[in-house]
Amino acid sequence: MQFSKSRNTTRWVIIFASFLIISLILWNTYTFFQIFKHEERLKMNLWANAQKTLINAGETTDLELPLEIFKNNTTIPIILTENDSIINTVNIDEEIVKNKKKAKDFLSGLKSENDPIVIEYVPGKFQYLYYGDSALLNKLKYYPVALLLIIVLFAGLVYNFYRSTKMATQNKLWAGMAKETAHQIGTPLSSLIGWVEILKADDVEESTIAEIEKDIDRLQTITERFSKIGSEPKLENKDIIEETQKSYDYLQSRFSKQVEFSFNAPKEPIMVLMNPTLHSWTIENLVKNAIDAMKGRGKLALEVIQDGNLVKINVSDTGNGIPKKQFKSVFEPGFTTKKRGWGLGLSLTKRIVEEYHKGTIKVLNSEIGKGTTMQVSFKKSKLI
Numbered sequence: 531m532q533f534s535k536s537r538n539t540t541r542w543v544i545i546f547a548s549f550l551i552i553s554l555i556l557w558n559t560y561t562f563f564q565i566f567k568h569e570e571r572l573k574m575n576l577w578a579n580a581q582k583t584l585i586n587a588g589e590t591t592d593l594e595l596p597l598e599i600f601k602n603n604t605t606i607p608i609i610l611t612e613n614d615s616i617i618n619t620v621n622i623d624e625e626i627v628k629n630k631k632k633a634k635d636f637l638s639g640l641k642s643e644n645d646p647i648v649i650e651y652v653p654g655k656f657q658y659l660y661y662g663d664s665a666l667l668n669k670l671k672y673y674p675v676a677l678l679l680i681i682v683l684f685a686g687l688v689y690n691f692y693r694s695t696k697m698a699t700q701n702k703l704w705a706g707m708a709k710e711t712a713h714q715i716g717t718p719l720s721s722l723i724g725w726v727e728i729l730k731a732d733d734v735e736e737s738t739i740a741e742i743e744k745d746i747d748r749l750q751t752i753t754e755r756f757s758k759i760g761s762e763p764k765l766e767n768k769d770i771i772e773e774t775q776k777s778y779d780y781l782q783s784r785f786s787k788q789v790e791f792s793f794n795a796p797k798e799p800i801m802v803l804m805n806p807t808l809h810s811w812t813i814e815n816l817v818k819n820a821i822d823a824m825k826g827r828g829k830l831a832l833e834v835i836q837d838g839n840l841v842k843i844n845v846s847d848t849g850n851g852i853p854k855k856q857f858k859s860v861f862e863p864g865f866t867t868k869k870r871g872w873g874l875g876l877s878l879t880k881r882i883v884e885e886y887h888k889g890t891i892k893v894l895n896s897e898i899g900k901g902t903t904m905q906v907s908f909k910k911s912k913l914i
Contacts (some may be wrong), residue, residue, distance in 0.1 A: 552681060559674050570606060571644070574661050577603060578647045581610070581659070583692045605664040609637050612657045628773050715753045722746055748780070754807045763886050767911050769799035770841055771834050773806050777813040778832055783910040788827040795834035799909040800841045800854055808882045815879045816845040816904050823849025823902060836910075846893060851898040859890075860893065 551615050565851040580596035593786055600620075608620035616637070618754035619627050626632045640660040647659040663671070723746060729739055775793065782791045813832075836843045852860060883891045889908040896902040 538912075552651070553648075554672050556678060563667070563670050566670060567663070570661075570664060570667065573606065573645075574608075574647055574659060575607070575819070578649045578659050578913065581657070582651045583616055590859050600897040605666065607636075607640065607662040609633075609640055610657055611660065612655075626664050638729060650849070688707045692792060698795060707757070715749065719746065719753060721750050722749075726800055727836055745778075745839075747858045751807060751810060752758065765803040765805055765887075768806055769805050770802040770804065770809070770843075770908065771795045771800055773809050774813055774832070774843060775802065777810045778817070781817050785821060786826055789821055789824070790829045792831045793833075795837055796833070800834070800836060802841060803911045804856075806888055812879050812882050812906065813843075813845075815875045816906070820847035820849065820902070820904070821873055823847050824851070825849070828901075837907075839910055840907050844903050845906075846901060846903040848901040851900055852893060852896040853898065854896070857893040857896070861891070 541900045570622045576599050580599040583591065602619060605621065608618075609616055609621075609622070610618035616633060619633075622636065626636050632653050637660060639663045643662045644660070647661075649659060650655040651657060705776065722742075726739060726742055726746065729742070775795070778791070778793050785791075792885075817830065817832070824830070824847050829846075830848075831844070831846040833843065833844045833846070861876050880891050881887045883906055887908055889906060891904070894903040894905040
């Protein structure tokens, strides 16, 4: 507990320090922007005084300094007006200057950027100097935005790395727990097999022993499933119709008669590279999920369809249905609409189908109050 508190404190210190650093960078950027803006205002005041000197120049006036001021301004756009007419432009594209509408629009833009400088070159006569921000100032203006974007991207990368690492650790934990569960189930399972042999020797009714053996086989299958989590499963060239039928028959015999089962598939075999144990888990999860959606009462249809190079398995129910916005989230770990359960069934199914069998799984269609169809697709095997 102490370690957890310490880690949370460290995390908040890092977050606060990061926020403080970002705030200082943004504040400094704003300060630099204001300093440069003030300096450009001073330059424009010098330009305005040079303009006034030029207008009032006589034969003995030294024009070297005013002309030097004009010459040195190569970045700040200027429009000089008198009596609402443009009389001079500096550092503005010729195409804009020649087009009256564009020039007027450009002047409106300058008016919004900075207050004009009034030049009273003789008493009662005025010129107005409108100027915009230089290229450097404009770049500095957008620098905080660029900086924030970089920080957001960096934070996204850190978060993604942290989440991936956390998920990898969780996956290892789940795989370890699954293998340990399989190991723990193995001991009583071996004992049960021994007790079945004793029952056979005591001439217990064969039908009773046969049913017990079916459940023992099922426990062995479940044990094998859990032992395969986290390991690369061995794929075999199997008839997907036969393997699906096996799972279907077992589930049908174990569920209430209030569920009306139906199975439809082509007559000829369809070969697919698969792991029979994990495929059985896929079918079981989809069927159980469908029965849960119907609250143990309704119609459940399982259909195998051959579609070109693909074989598709549709599991349809007459349950509550799924809202369209949840079509993808139902496969996320932890997602469940039930009061009990961890929401891992469809997540495991997705992993088995997509990672191990290179297939796809999706909600084919669903209608609230009428039911849902889940579809699993696999590529047919080229092996014979």
